[in-house]
Amino acid sequence: MKDQEIKKPQNPETIGQGRRQFMSRAALSGLALGAVACTDKGVGAAPAASAAGSGPAGNAAESGVHIKPGELDTYYGLWSGGHTGDMRVLGLPSGREILRIPVFNPDALVGWGITNESKKIMGTKPDGSLRYTVADTHHTHASYKDGNYDGRYAWVNDKINSRIARIRLDYFVCDKITELPNVQGFHGIFPDKADPVDPKINYTTRVFCGGEFAIPLPNNVGTDDDSKYRSMFTCVDAETMEVRWQVLIDGNCDLVATSYDGKLAATNQYNIEMGAHYEDMMSAERDACLFFNVGRIEAAVKAGKFKTIGDSKVPVVDGTREANKDPKTALTAYVSVPKNPHGVNASPDGKYFICAGKLSPTATVIELAKVLDYFEGKLAEIDKAIVAEVELGLGPLHTAFDGRGNAYTTLFLDSQVVKWNVDAAIKFHAGDKSAKYVVDRLDVQYQPGHLNASHSETKAADGKYLAVGCKFSKDRFLPVGPLHPENEQMIDISGDKMKLMADHPVRGEPHDFIIFKRDIVKPKQIYSHDDFPLAIRDPKESGVFRQGKKVTVKLTSQAPAFSLREFKLKKGDEVTLILTNLDKVEDLTHGFAIPKYNVNFIVNPQETASVTFIADKPGVFWCYCTHFCHALHLEMRTRMIVEA
Amino acid sequence: MKDQEIKKPQNPETIGQGRRQFMSRAALSGLALGAVACTDKGVGAAPAASAAGSGPAGNAAESGVHIKPGELDTYYGLWSGGHTGDMRVLGLPSGREILRIPVFNPDALVGWGITNESKKIMGTKPDGSLRYTVADTHHTHASYKDGNYDGRYAWVNDKINSRIARIRLDYFVCDKITELPNVQGFHGIFPDKADPVDPKINYTTRVFCGGEFAIPLPNNVGTDDDSKYRSMFTCVDAETMEVRWQVLIDGNCDLVATSYDGKLAATNQYNIEMGAHYEDMMSAERDACLFFNVGRIEAAVKAGKFKTIGDSKVPVVDGTREANKDPKTALTAYVSVPKNPHGVNASPDGKYFICAGKLSPTATVIELAKVLDYFEGKLAEIDKAIVAEVELGLGPLHTAFDGRGNAYTTLFLDSQVVKWNVDAAIKFHAGDKSAKYVVDRLDVQYQPGHLNASHSETKAADGKYLAVGCKFSKDRFLPVGPLHPENEQMIDISGDKMKLMADHPVRGEPHDFIIFKRDIVKPKQIYSHDDFPLAIRDPKESGVFRQGKKVTVKLTSQAPAFSLREFKLKKGDEVTLILTNLDKVEDLTHGFAIPKYNVNFIVNPQETASVTFIADKPGVFWCYCTHFCHALHLEMRTRMIVEA
Helix, strand or coil, rough: CCCCCCCCCHHHCCCCCCCCCCCHHHHHHHHHCCCCCCCCCCCCCCCCCCCCCCCHHHHCCCCCCCCCCCCCCEEEEEEEEHHHHCCCEEEEECCCCEEEEEECCCCCCCCCCHHHHHHHHHCCCCCCCCCCCCCCEEEEEEECCCEEEEEEEEEEEECCCCCEEECCCCEEEEEEEEECCCCCEEEEEEECCCCCCCEEEEEEEEEEEEEECCHHHHHHHHCHHHHHHEEEEEEEECCCCCEEEEEEECCCCCEEEECCCCCCCEEECCCCCCCCHHHCCCCCCCCEEEEEEHHHHHHHHCCCCCCCCCCCCCCCEEECCCCHHCCCCCCCEEEECCCCCCCEEECCCEEEEEEEECCCCCCEEEEEEHHHHCCCCCCCCHHHEEEEEECCCEEEEEEEEECCCCCEEECCCEEEEEEEEHHHHHHHHHCCCCCCCCEEEEECCCCCEEEEEEEECCCCCCCEEEEEEEECCCCCCCCCCCCCCCEEEEEEECCCCCEEEEEECCCCCCCCCCEEEEHHHCCCCCHHHHHCCCCCCCHHHHHEECCCEEEEEEEEEEECCCCCCCCEECCCCCCEEEEEECCCCCCCCCEECCCCCEEEEEECCCCCCEEEEEECEEEEEEECCCCCCCCCCCCEEEEEEECC | CCCCCCCCCCHHHHHHCCCCCCCCCCHHHHCCCCCCCCCEEEEEEEECCCCCCCCHHHHHHCCCCCCCCCCCCCCEEEEEEEEHEEEEEEEEEEEEEEEECCCCCCCCCCCCCCCCCHHHHHEEEECEEEEECCEEEEEEEEEEEEEEEEEEEEEEEECCEEEEEEEEECCCEEEEEEECCCCCCEEEEEECCCCCCCCCCCECCCEEEEEECCCCCCCCCCCCCCCHEEEEEEEEECCCCEEEEEEECCCCCCCCCCCCCCCEEEEEEEECCCCCHHHCCCCCCCEEEEEEHHHHHHHHHHHCCCEEECCCCCCCEECCHHHHHHCCCCEEEEEEEEEECCCCEEECCEEEEEEECCCCCCEEEEEEHHHHHCCCCCCCCHHHHEEEEEEEECCEEEEEEEECCCEEEEECCCCCCEEHHHHHHHHHCCCCCCCCCCCEEEEECCEEEEEEECCCCCCCCCEEEEEEECCCCCCCCCCCCCCCEEEEEEEEECCCCEEEEEEEEEECCCCCEEEEHHHHCCCCCCCCCCCCCCCCCHHCCCCEEEECCEEEEEEEECCCCCCCCCCEECCCCEEEEEEECCCCCCCCCEEEECCCCCCCEEEEECCCEEEEEEEECCCCEEEEHHHHHHHCHHHCCEEEEEEE
């Protein structure tokens, strides 16, 4: 921020007001952490519940997930792919993976990162090579209308390189990737559900992004003075995918939630200390859930009350505690929550955001109406918006909902999912100690991270299926060497008791996911030539077109042949090869590989793709169809002849 | 071949001797091909069978594949990954994918193609970047002992760039990759099962590789004169992974099979015409199954009867028809089989190789004892080794076995698996028209390619499970846009009738696979420091070690911290970062990402990995653990500070 002095909050330990029990550093180090299953269920266990989960087989439902051959699943799941940098599309309840959508990393099946079209979306260096080939996708969420998914878009983030990508849910492809400026460790994302000002805009137009790591701003100085480091909260336009604005904050951002009325977004902060070492990050007694007043922020931007940082032209408003002391003008409000929270989730009734404690055995329920009251000067202290803070068990991380008033929270250390009733928790917190808010517990295998239920964070939450992403599988699958899969478990939550239905091994390490009914999306299964400016609509347009050393090769495919039997090049030519698949039959995809030239990509029905390369090796190169298409698929080839 | 004149076989149409029915070009173009389901079952249907398969639900077995949560599968499957260039490890009968082993292509989870160790295996260009980032893996087979799998190694090929890779089945990792010289379109592979000469060597020491595309030798001339093009059959040493020898042949190689006594290998040839266009490849009336006399070839190499090609030092012997007319000295023998065969498989009783016809509705059974007789001058014509050539249905491709005398062949055009009895087929061929060799038929969905049964091509074939890789899934799964998954189906073959148990969607496009009992392998789940020369055995060895601009950073990981809290570099440093995971708990893997530096990799328990990069961007870069390890995983970081 140009000429702006960056200050850290003073005495973070004193900021928190409530002081409930939390897990002390000593207690934490005494626990069996990491891969060792925690069996010490006494500490921090909720008072009104006993462990209901018995052995896995005892809870196994025999039916439900077992879709017969030829039957279709009834729900879709969109899963972040983890380090593969893609999005996974599952059918549920079977848990079958139907598609991986390449996003941030190259994908050698599709030719993602190979074709000119995909390289343009992914981003390249000046020499034309890909800017990045690694990613760490964490969270995925889809666009809303009227409080439910509308099937237009989904988004997924890359934590390593601070990128956000959009997936079109008509073709199930990534069409835009944006790298956030001034952000490192971009973690949580959530689309808004409505406009904060215009009630006619009852659908997603913004995506909010949490920046986790504090860095120098701009980050071009190798300083170890961490008092100069800061984090950012970012708003991206859902349509243009351009960055609209950023908010400079105290502390950091982890996950993100948004309200149904569009007025509020929030991020949980596990490091209000802005510590550089993990013990510093645990030093404060409480952390925060940071609320953003979206309407006011946009008004401030419109009024020019912003700065810019380094080369970035993105407006940055000031969301620090110091600059937002007056509730009536504040852009932000910091609600105190138990230490190192992980996860903030919006209940489907629109009333609450729930923060899970991670290092505290509690969940904190924050009433949104009271947060709005605070911004209007009607609530004396922002922490009065907390309507419950109840113990659930050890290591609470994320919360899902069933639409029947119940919440489901993963307990990382306890290796459990706890089902609890939000209204009962509020009553208990208000003093009614007879309110039994814990409804059920189920052991999961092992150390669960995210969980999500069908339509959980929508107004259409239907309480049917719950998926749990367990970070350790240990002994649940056949051994395959040192790298274990994770274990994603499917749970039936339609009854009073949770029922474990299936274990699914999964390649590390997907994080978040959403589950929705299959009628939400209407995918198209064949492309249109109009989607591709380079489309070759007639095989007669095929040929080799030379302008000096620049050569364009135009080809079409129709099983079992390419339109050119061979094409001749000269060593040193800069070749752009364009291939249109003229086959119109659903599922009739062709591939195109050039041996030794590191080229392989597919063209789906009616799709066009292009590659550009230097013909630097003389010889004969049989370009062949790599995607089984026909009884004469093996015979489907064209010869690239490069003359010396 | 230096100074050797390359001649194509004369008049390939006249080579074939038997002239049974085959599918004419006209009939082929009249059929509904490709993605359109073929319903014309009358043409070429086997005389003694009616279609037994009804609708999918009618054949669905309700149990068997549905492993309860917490139960282990009883079989492993090793699957070629297709364009993802990896090997998939499945648990069966559930069909769950437990691991993907990165091989030919980069893998951003493991850091394959990112770490120095993996780049060395994959192969780099002079500038240090990867030579290839695309692949097309087709076939996978494992090492043998006493005619059964011994759990040492598996191999997989890359067709695009003619590479063969070995997988260690103790750690389930790839440890060697070899690029074959003088070969384009490397397709089939098969390990030998014994030495042809030394009976004490009753295990795999060679892997045979089929070269599919004919090219100029050496391939450095861009000529369109295809009379100069030739194909090669290659032998790779199973231990050193060096190429032992090659055989120059007439025609091309497709799939490969090996005999149990080690004396014979064979490849089916679909293009004895050596045609460049698909209609030329179909012009001969029969093609061939080409046998190699392994002992004689190695004796010829030992005797110096070979040439070399171009820069390659690999001995090349002459396996052409012209040079091998005398059976008593011949290195090769060309058995005539119906046109465009696809697939050659060895029966578990050790007696037969079976070629499937693809464009002919037949399978050809070749008796190995008779082939050996031919090489000893005891059989007048090599085609007398054919003991059956029977009709099965349209588009036969690959054959598996149950150890009870039955073969199972995929019918690509009929979308069926046909179960047939080999002895009955031989009787039928010998004239006993009452011999009913077709036992059962099952519709599969749709257009099956490879299939394989548990221990199928071993002496331990147990006839329990059959997996079928269907190339088109069409309507079998929820729609996910233009790119459909393939459909891998699990079939119970333990009874008289085949029973379809499950549909599994799979990312395109795996080809081949093997299935074996879980006790065959004994995977290790923790590495040893001795496996890694760079291992840092004590956190005290950590630090930044500078020699001019070359800097070595040594780090260890133990949840939830790296041994260095930060490390400082100067802009322009060439940095080698070495990380050893000191955690010993099974499944406790850490990741290491450097934002904006395109670095991400994992270290499994007790593993060491290193990366080398130029510190070209000043600033603060939070290197964080990307693999969930601990309740304080999010807090597990180290700071890389690059001073300008």
